[in-house]
Amino acid sequence: MTSEQQAVRLTNAAYGYRAGPPVLDIAEFAVSRGESVFLEGPSGSGKSTLLGLVGGILTPAEGTVEVLGESLGELGAAARDRFRADRIGFVFQMFNLLPYLSMVDNVVLPCRFSRARAEAAIESAGSPREEALRLLGRLGFASEALRERRVTELSIGQQQRVAVARALIGRPSLVIADEPTSALDANARLRFVDLLVDECTSVGSTVIFVSHDVALAPSFDRNMSIGAINRAPPESDDAG
């Protein structure tokens, strides 16, 4: 497989904080384009570091990190920020939304940081706002009244679905979800995961889903554990 066909590829990538021992040392980790991958990663497994490397926040001390054909270690900080804005959508554990923006404005936000995603949204629905409304509709926010609500009045489950709409707007090639279900109850988790995977696959986005909840793994094409690919010893504290 060439790197062009791969969404993510880490080769002998190592990273350590402040000249300490490496917290992450991965010989080989690859995700194909369009694939959905479940990564089991408890605290201290190097999860945040791995996502930092893939998201272009961190650069590897050794080895290479290629994302969507770009070797991120060779890009400058500003170029990595632009790359992230254009190509990657994120969903976090909680507090994804900016409390001072409406639901629709939260979803539109990535289009204001990235011309590429704004253009993709315009191509899809005519304008970023229309695309945001379309995505919100698909994610279960059919009623107009709900969309006008302040985001702080939404339930956690609703907030997470808005976050998915925001991650998906402008069709980023890669969606990274970091424990997005940990604040949801058991029933809502499975529904949420299926919705996320379905929406991503329907637009052809690659999904990397990190969680410690192995019950969710069957929804994905492939599952693996960060502990198994990380050669660095696990940390005892919860800084990972």
Add this chain to the structure above:
Amino acid sequence: MRGRVLVSLAVRSLANRRLTAGLTVLSVAVSVALLIGVDRLRAEARASFTSTISGADLIVGARSGPINLLLYSVFRIGDATNNISWTSYGEIAARPEVAWTIPISLGDAHRGFRVLGTDTGYFAHYRFGRERSLEFAEGEVFTRVNDAVLGADVASALGYAVGDRIIVSHGIGDVSFEQHDELPFLVTGILRRTGTPVDRTVHVTLAGIEAIHADDDPRRYAGQTVDATGAVAGALEPEAITACIVGLKSRLMVFGLQRFINGYEREPLMAIVPGVTLQQLWELVGVAETALLGVSAFVIAAGLVGLLTTLLTSLAERRREMAVLRSMGAGPGMVFGLLIAEAVILAGIAAVAGVTAIHAGMFAARPFVLERFGLYLAPGLPGWFDGTVVVVVTFAAGLIAALPAWRAYRFSLADGLSIRT
């Protein structure tokens, strides 16, 4: 594109924290209003003092301090320490270079307003503002011993009209033990408002002043006509006056006459040039003005420190927000810029609000300030000073916001995409 996103995010983030943001704006706005207010009052007070007398070449009084002479003769502030004898006054008035003189006799009061004895030359020669002369709103000049002409404020404050009779008391206090209430004065005229101490003065004839101090019953002088010198020759001729204002035929003669008066041998006299003495007064008052402006500047600094505190304390709870922005491609530089933008927006709004409020407030307070302090505030639009203050305050806020912005920058580098609470 990023710049516009930055500003719109900053605005909406501030709107979301409108209570703390509002209070911060309020404290900076109040401090800006204070500075502008002090500066405008200073300028208006100077303009008001300067416009109180014009066209006068010399003011002559007993020898004391020049500022003291100017204050009591023109501004009715303080009291004379000594008088000029009537004969000396006559000699000065008769000098060939003198075009006109206005005698001034002070020391009495009517219900808190000072009474000034003079002659009809006062109404003909006194000039204020840009060479404006006194005009009558009602009635006419005094002609008899017990006639009185009121300043506009006296008439409006005490509700007098032409034809009313008033009582003049000895001394300048509101309440006087020695009421010279035997001779009632008849109001013959009321002057138009001038915005000067003239408005707060009761003008009577020199003979009238003599009459209320006469040992015998002053009522026998009632109705007698005074001559051009304001006196009744032979009967009510003053022994002394407090000061006099002198107009010359030519400005070139000012220093010659001043030298003559200052070296006058029969009694110690002093002549001052009003503009020169006013300049000395400004030098004296300037220290206090500078101190006031300095204090106001410190109050602005305190307001800006409050703004700094607001931004710094907001940072801890906004680390998540920064991480979310980072995940969408905002660089740490943009996080830095966001905080600078917030500070600049807050300070800009506050400064403009402060300038607007003080100008509106001073416009609204004009009648009160005029009545209470005799200070006429010319209605004026914000000028270059106000613009400078707005720019400097906004710029200073952007500068000090570098501290919280730097912290946010460090946070966002350290936190990356991990969301901390």
